[in-house]
Amino acid sequence: MEYIVINFAGDVLLAQAVKDYLTSQKVVSTIYMVPETDELSISFEENNKRNGMKITKEILRNYLETHNLSRYQIIQLENILTVGIPKRIEEISNLLMCEICGWRINTEEELLVHRRIHWI
Ligand SMILES: [Zn+2]
Numbered sequence: 001m002e003y004i005v006i007n008f009a010g011d012v013l014l015a016q017a018v019k020d021y022l023t024s025q026k027v028v029s030t031i032y033m034v035p036e037t038d039e040l041s042i043s044f045e046e047n048n049k050r051n052g053m054k055i056t057k058e059i060l061r062n063y064l065e066t067h068n069l070s071r072y073q074i075i076q077l078e079n080i081l082t083v084g085i086p087k088r089i090e091e092i093s094n095l096l097m098c099e100i101c102g103w104r105i106n107t108e109e110e111l112l113v114h115r116r117i118h119w120i
Contacts, residue, residue: 002079004056007117008038009084009103010110014069015040018083021063027055039117056081077101080117 008015015038022028022040027048032041044052057074060083064072075082077100087095087104095104096111100118105111 003041003043004052005080005117006040006042006056006060007080007082007114008040009082009114010038011084012036012038014038014083018060018063022059025059027059053079053081075101075103077118082117
């Protein structure tokens with residue numbers, strides 16, 4: 001696994017905050033974020049590469065816990081982690097669904113943006 005993508009389901013501020021948090025953890029070797037987007041790409045030093053996904057999920061869980069973001073969930077699809085609040089069942093019926101991973105999305109536009117994560 002060369003790198004891990006973390007998508008924040010449209011939450012640009014959370015993406016930025018987690019980027020700063022990951023940077024402070026000093027286990028991630030590179031963090032890349034396209035400015036003003038909700039997506040980070042990270043990679044690990046050689047000696048942490050094998051456990052990179054596990055480490056990343058632990059850091060994310062720690063972050064969410066310490067910031068009382070308990071409604072957020074982390075969903076993994078291969079090397080992509082999506083961090084977001086799952087929709088309630090009654091809201092879901094109105095939503096569009098990503099046919100690749102099942103992620104629920106409000107608008108056609110968001111769905112197009114989301115689908116990009118599967119094409120990397
Ligand atoms: Zn998807």
